[in-house]
Amino acid sequence: MKKVILDVDTGIDDALGILLAIRSGQLDILGITTVNGNVSLDQATTNTCKILQLAELEQEIPVIRGADKPFLRTSFFEHRVHGQDGLGGALSDMPVHQTVQEGHAADFIIEQVRRHAGEVTLVMTAPLTNLALAVMKYPALVHEVKEVIVMGGVVASFGNVTPTAEYNIYVDPEAAKLVLQAGFPSLTLVGLDVTRKALLTEEHIQALGDSPISRYVRESTADYMKRYYERYGVRACALHDPLAVGVAINGALVTTKHYYVDVETKSELCDGQTVCDFQNRLSKEPNVHVCLDVKADEFLQLFTRALRA
Numbered sequence: 001m002k003k004v005i006l007d008v009d010t011g012i013d014d015a016l017g018i019l020l021a022i023r024s025g026q027l028d029i030l031g032i033t034t035v036n037g038n039v040s041l042d043q044a045t046t047n048t049c050k051i052l053q054l055a056e057l058e059q060e061i062p063v064i065r066g067a068d069k070p071f072l073r074t075s076f077f078e079h080r081v082h083g084q085d086g087l088g089g090a091l092s093d094m095p096v097h098q099t100v101q102e103g104h105a106a107d108f109i110i111e112q113v114r115r116h117a118g119e120v121t122l123v124m125t126a127p128l129t130n131l132a133l134a135v136m137k138y139p140a141l142v143h144e145v146k147e148v149i150v151m152g153g154v155v156a157s158f159g160n161v162t163p164t165a166e167y168n169i170y171v172d173p174e175a176a177k178l179v180l181q182a183g184f185p186s187l188t189l190v191g192l193d194v195t196r197k198a199l200l201t202e203e204h205i206q207a208l209g210d211s212p213i214s215r216y217v218r219e220s221t222a223d224y225m226k227r228y229y230e231r232y233g234v235r236a237c238a239l240h241d242p243l244a245v246g247v248a249i250n251g252a253l254v255t256t257k258h259y260y261v262d263v264e265t266k267s268e269l270c271d272g273q274t275v276c277d278f279q280n281r282l283s284k285e286p287n288v289h290v291c292l293d294v295k296a297d298e299f300l301q302l303f304t305r306a307l308r309a
Contacts, residue, residue, distance in 0.1 A: 001028040003119050003146075004248055005109060007066070008241075009037025009126035010047035011082035012224050016200075016303075017125050017151075017241035018051050019213060022061075023306040026249050030112050030120065031062040033105030037126045037171055038078045039086035041068040044126075049098040050091045054216055058098040066105025066130040070172035078167060081227055090220035106133040110141055117144045123248050125151040125241035127168050132175035135182045147186040151244035152176065153274030154192035155261070155290055162272065166192050169263060170272030177263040180287060187288050189261065190244040191274065194254060194294040198243045199236035200225075200303075207304045217307065239303065246299045247291070253302075255293040258286035 004027045008014040021027050032052075034045045045065050052058040069075055083089050101108070109130065113120045122145060124131060131148070134141055152168040153176075159165040169176045180187070200221065208214035224237045246253050260277040264270045276290060 001026055002121055002248065003028045003030055003116055004121045004123050005030050005112060006032045007035060007105065007122065007124045007126055007130050008032060008044065008048060009035050009039065010044045010051065011038030011078060011086045012088050012220050013239060013241040014038070014125050015047060015051045015087060015220065016217065016239060017245040018048065019055060020242045020245045020303055020306050021123070022055050022057060024249050024302070029061050031064055031101070031108055033064045033066050033108060033130055035066045035105065035126045035130050036068050036070065036075055037168065038082050040075070040077070041065060043086050045100060046096055047086050049096045049100070050087070050094050052098060053094065053096070054091065054212060062101040063098065064101045064103055064105045064108040067133060070127060070129055071132065071174040073172065076171050081224065083223060088220040088223050090216050105130040106137060109134045110138045113141055113144050119146055121146050121248055122148045123244055124148065125168070125244050127172040128152070128175040128179045129172045132178040135178060142183050143185070145184065147188065148179075148184050149188045149190060149244050149248050150179070151190045151195065151241050153189050153261070155274055155276035156193050156292070157196070159273070160192060164270045165272030166274065169274055173263050173265045173272040177265055180261055180263060183287070188247060188256060188291065189274070189288050190247055190254070190291050192240070194291045195238050195240040195243050197294050197296045198239045198299055199234065199296070200239050200300070201236045204300060204304050208308050213307055242303055243294065243299060246302055249302065253295050253299050254291040256289040256291050259288060259290050260284040260286050261288040261290060
């Protein structure tokens, strides 16, 4: 099985991504690292532990805390979308008994990549602070990791936190810029261009049957779907982070092209924008495999099949 590390700021869609990674049976999850993002580092870590307990795997997959703030900026939480607790109020009564592993996420990433050189896929579904710290501490990581899959950015459409920026990139654009320019041989950007086509509907939730996981999915996404309807007029919610996990499971789910991509960090209106050089006007070597299309139905079948009771 493919060895992966999941890096999360566990809100609603990160949680669904974790469940997909676990239930697919196709990924060897070496650990889950947490970071400040949708919610605080403490809340993201608590939520991650709760999801592992829901999946009854709290003793098998280590959780490691990472950065508690972006490189240079103040925290920017998404409570409006994910609720105050990050899980839309679901699992609010669940006590946490998982022990969080000692150490820092950046060190864990370095340690695992060095131990399994050329084998580890990093699935990043949060601001990229932890990975940027790891690269700064151990630059050879860039050449020892197998691949990096980032849920972040948008190249040919509008943002979801500002008119131009996607949330994960916007929260820590300096970290994102460092990661994109670090020289990873295989870095795939799973952005809003494709994740907005991977929509979870009531029909999909019904297809999950009746189980603790299906009941959790229904409860956690209820308000998330309301917010999506208010913004887009569609009764569904985008599976942003689960799609990045889906790409780790089956890269054929997406169509990519190799482009040079950079991140804006010094703009009054466009901070956090992922700028894709479609016409090679900057004359720079491509650094990112950009997802431009997705087999949405095939992905949703994978998702519902994995989480079904």
